[in-house]
Amino acid sequence: MAAVDATGTVIAWSPGAQMLLGYPPDEIVGRPAAGLLPTGQLSDPARRHLAERKAWMGRADLRDQAGRQVEADVQACPLLDAGGGIRWWSVQATIPQDSNGAALALQRSLLQQRLPTLQAVETATRYLPAEPHAGVGGDWFDVIPLSGARVALVVGDVVGHGIHASAAMGRLRTAVRTLADVDLPPDELMTDLDDLIIEEARERSRSDGEVGATCLYVVYDPVSRHCTVVSAGHPAPAVVAPDGTVDLLDLEPGPPLGVGGVPFEAVDFALSEGSLLVLYTDGLVETRGRDIDTGLKALRRTLGCPAVSLDDVCDMVIESLLHGEPEDDVALLVARTHPLDAAYVATWSIPADPAAVADARRRTVAQLNRWGLAEAAPTSELVVSELVTNAIRHASAPIELRLIHNGMLICEVSDASSTSPHPRRARVLDEGGRGLLLVARLCERWGTRHTEAGKTIWAEQPCPPHGPDPAAVPPARFGTS
Numbered sequence: 001m002a003a004v005d006a007t008g009t010v011i012a013w014s015p016g017a018q019m020l021l022g023y024p025p026d027e028i029v030g031r032p033a034a035g036l037l038p039t040g041q042l043s044d045p046a047r048r049h050l051a052e053r054k055a056w057m058g059r060a061d062l063r064d065q066a067g068r069q070v071e072a073d074v075q076a077c078p079l080l081d082a083g084g085g086i087r088w089w090s091v092q093a094t095i096p097q098d099s100n101g102a103a104l105a106l107q108r109s110l111l112q113q114r115l116p117t118l119q120a121v122e123t124a125t126r127y128l129p130a131e132p133h134a135g136v137g138g139d140w141f142d143v144i145p146l147s148g149a150r151v152a153l154v155v156g157d158v159v160g161h162g163i164h165a166s167a168a169m170g171r172l173r174t175a176v177r178t179l180a181d182v183d184l185p186p187d188e189l190m191t192d193l194d195d196l197i198i199e200e201a202r203e204r205s206r207s208d209g210e211v212g213a214t215c216l217y218v219v220y221d222p223v224s225r226h227c228t229v230v231s232a233g234h235p236a237p238a239v240v241a242p243d244g245t246v247d248l249l250d251l252e253p254g255p256p257l258g259v260g261g262v263p264f265e266a267v268d269f270a271l272s273e274g275s276l277l278v279l280y281t282d283g284l285v286e287t288r289g290r291d292i293d294t295g296l297k298a299l300r301r302t303l304g305c306p307a308v309s310l311d312d313v314c315d316m317v318i319e320s321l322l323h324g325e326p327e328d329d330v331a332l333l334v335a336r337t338h339p340l341d342a343a344y345v346a347t348w349s350i351p352a353d354p355a356a357v358a359d360a361r362r363r364t365v366a367q368l369n370r371w372g373l374a375e376a377a378p379t380s381e382l383v384v385s386e387l388v389t390n391a392i393r394h395a396s397a398p399i400e401l402r403l404i405h406n407g408m409l410i411c412e413v414s415d416a417s418s419t420s421p422h423p424r425r426a427r428v429l430d431e432g433g434r435g436l437l438l439v440a441r442l443c444e445r446w447g448t449r450h451t452e453a454g455k456t457i458w459a460e461q462p463c464p465p466h467g468p469d470p471a472a473v474p475p476a477r478f479g480t481s
Contacts (some may be wrong), residue, residue: 001014001090003079003090004031007085007319008033008034009030009032009033010036011088017093020062020064020070020093021036021064033389035063036062037060037419042060043058044060046060046076047165055076055078056076057074058074059071059072060072060073062074066125066127067124067206073283074093075091076089076090076356078090087099106242114255116145117129119222119406120151120222120474121151121153121311121337122310122335122336122338122340123153124309124311124313124333124334125210125333125334126314126318127139127141128318128329129326130328138159138165138169138172138213139169139330139331140154140156140157140158140172140239140331141156141279143333144180146219147183147410147412147447147449147456148221148410148458149404149408150224151220153218153219153220153254153279153454154173154215154216154279155175155234156214156215156331156368157214157329158212165346167299169199169213172197175196176193176215177374181447183447185266185450186219186229186266187266188253188259189217189230190230190232190264191263193215194257194259194264197258197376198255212256212258213256213257213258214232214234214256214257214281215231215232216231216232216235217229217230220277222406223404223428225239225270225337226269226270226271227269227270227271228253228266229249229251229266230264230267231251231254231264232255232256232264233254233257233280234253235253235280235281235296235411236248236249236253237251237277237279238278238280239250239275239278241272242275245304246303249269250267250298252267271337276313276336276337277335278313278332278333279334280330280331281332283326283328283329284318284330284332285299286328288327295321298320298321302316302320303317317334318330335397343403344405344406345403345405346363346367347401347403348363348402349400350401352392352397352399353368353392354389356388356392357389364403364411365377365380365381366408373409373463375403379443380409382439383442386439387411387457389413390421390436395415395416395454395455396416396417396454397416399415400412400415403424408444409463410457411460412457413456413457414455416454416456417454418450418454419452421436439459443461444460444462445459445460446458447462
């Protein structure tokens, strides 16, 4: 239930409206109600009834907070003031609950409802379900924060339509998030997904239908300004350079998930500041009357047109490539990349000598003071001391300490050993074994990221408020920076 005044502005918003469209009241009250419509317009019958101050019932397309289209049954009636004038319209909307509506409701509940706010990327998304007779498919997108200020961008497409496809999409999306959380390299992550799909196919009955999916997994590192991309049978992403040049990544896709026996290969490439990454499912570029090559040409042509915002880019792409209801589900994810300035990063080489721990603490405190984060120094000193000590005692050189300030304060210690540390409960008389437990208690998150050269132990803590802009303060120049 929502209320709209005579000027078309939302003035009241119920918990049910928030569940349906995702907007909390403080974000939608005071905004034009027309913004909740994908086209900004009501149907002709609705406009006619409202113009005549009559109640109206019918089907309407709404847009939720993430920009996805929601088809709903709407009832609207005018509420009059004491003088007989319309004070506001009361509107009630429900998602259809037929079999396809149930699949759509399941699909919506499994998709990411609110995109995270990240410094590395700015994102906008669209999800359009297929025309009703085709049934809801298994397309999805995701934006996943990773360690070291990185971010993963994901789109995928599960074979089939209906409840089974939506449920399979939910399981696959959960698996991607779980594997991303343990910082698997993109190619290894895709191999594990492939194994999961194959195992699921063995467990399903023949009546459940075919099992398979395509997936595109992109990791962007704002420190190095590099992207790593791996594809399992999915169309390559488009990249829009700051000068407006549009290219499709030269990517050799692996087989779709569920084939097995073929390795996946990740591709690494550099991005210019402010580039757009455009990820999509094949329903956007391929239809019965248009082959995929023609659709990709149309996509490149559309992305070459200027747009004010990422939402405008999404709307422009949808309006240009789709006419009416899509034949297949469409998921679209557009991300503008933002590199992390060197002033936000400080890196030092650490000798494999226990005496270097005290020097690492001093460097950390000096750097935090330069960033205006002196309040974080006591906790950061302890975290750095524990992680560097563990690397010196239990790992091998080269050892590197890196601090990143990107809204959070991240401490990373890298070494050449591939052995991961595990926290353990120290007994009363034990002289060690408490370091990682302290790190876990003092930080919001911590973990291990394996690399080609060894591993990186990272810990993330919130920055104290009221610090100056770190971009205005150069990093300390100790050793190697």
